[in-house]
Amino acid sequence: MAGAHASSLLVPGDSRLHRLRPQCKIAAAVAFIFIVVATPREQFWAFGAYVAGLVLITGISGLPPRLVLRRLTVDLPFLAFALFLPFFAGGEQVGDGWWSLSIDGLWASWNIVAKGTLGVATSVLLTGTTSLADLIRGMERLHAPAAFTAITTFMVRYAEVITGEMQRMKVARESRGHDPRWLWQIRAIAHTAGTLFVRSYERGERVHLAMLSRGFDGAMPRMVEGGAPRSDWTTAAILPATALAVSLAAWMVHT
Amino acid sequence: MDGAHVTPVLAVEGLAYAYPDGHQALFGVDMRIEAGERVALLGPNGAGKTTLVLHLNGIHLAGRGSVRVAGTMVEKSSLAEIRRRVGLVFQDPDDQLFMPTVRDDVAFGPANLGLRGDELDHRVHDALAAVGMTDVADRAPHHLSFGQRRRVAVATVLAMRPDVLVLDEPSSNLDPASRRELAEILVGLEQTILLVTHDLPYALELCPRSLVMNEGTIVADGPTADILGDAALMAANRLELPYGFDPASVPPPGPRS
Incomplete structure (x- = not known):
């Protein structure tokens, strides 16, 4: 938990990413994460493409890259767990005599580290450019x-x-x-x-x-009105659409 | 809102109430407040002031007796109407302000009344303007100073355009400047005001009339200066003026501005 200052993740700015309606950003982020997770882990180049995409977006957002990297560290404890896998997983082993690593474990570890980090990076970009109030409003628009x-x-x-x-x-x-x-x-x-x-x-x-x-009758009034302009949806769709193309390509190479 | 013969905006008759645990807090309260009045409700801790206030907008329903707001009986079927007409400002603004931004919070009441779009934005703007807080509309309530939060809490209720504004200890925990600024805001409002307070100079400054409550009944009702000047009445009801304060030394509260 970010604790006392949970509301201060937003880095104020006026980039295209900041100005996108929150519901578009949330939908795009969730779609992107699902696509990343569904990509075959053996296709390293696909993950390289995803990283390039996120780096590009970081550039557009104007978030300081160091800040993004620092926030990425929240998943370190989780990654530490993933790094144990090669030592304890069974199956075929590589190594000689006094050390050995499980091949399955290595793949699983890579899979978790790569996809987990991409997911966290996406969330960092989302929360860094969207206030908590807007995130909640966006969820409301998405009919949460x-x-x-x-x-x-x-x-x-x-x-x-x-x-x-x-x-x-x-x-x-x-x-x-x-x-x-x-x-x-x-x-x-x-x-x-x-x-x-x-x-x-x-x-x-x-x-x-x-x-x-103040007249509360058990249901929160839905105060947000008017959808996002089409241009916001189109802009937000660029990332997941590109990722989907990459993922499909990865699957075609894979099989 | 003209003449003295119209129905009073608040009329409480023979109101008695016991909490579910059996503790009886009100023993037959009678009071009448006319439209446009500013009245202070004074009394020691545990006198039943808050219990009475919670009857005025139907949070508690009368055990015996009746509460009428502008002629409408407070009962289950009239709650929505009553809560629009009677605005309660609670003592702790953190209890009142719960939305992520000031704007959303002020919009909560009128949105419950069914307002949307431009009309809702208007209400929010007018209410924040009335307390001089339009420039914090997009801030989070917990990032405001205590005095600002208290003023926003008043705005959340004003946005419902109530007939009566009931304030529970509005001057508590405010620094002297915030306390004065709030007084200036309250004097400028057109609503009928019931001010529950231990701050007797504040009552004298703002309210021409005062009610004294003790042990679940109204024990005195009269001009604030007379009540504060009645040493025997004050002592009998555990009311004390701040050191060095003489109610006769200040001009009585002026008529409505």
């Missing part, structure tokens, strides 16, 4: 279930309120000399967690009251 968008909205809105509350409780605890070093001192922290839960629950009730007071 209202309960889903409502829950996401609340999560985004209250993450900071609750971490703020947690921080204040921590400061108050430490101000009274609490300095936990050992496991048996965890009691106070457990109580904090419990209190925080109850407080958040009560806040939920108050928020609900405030919503009822």
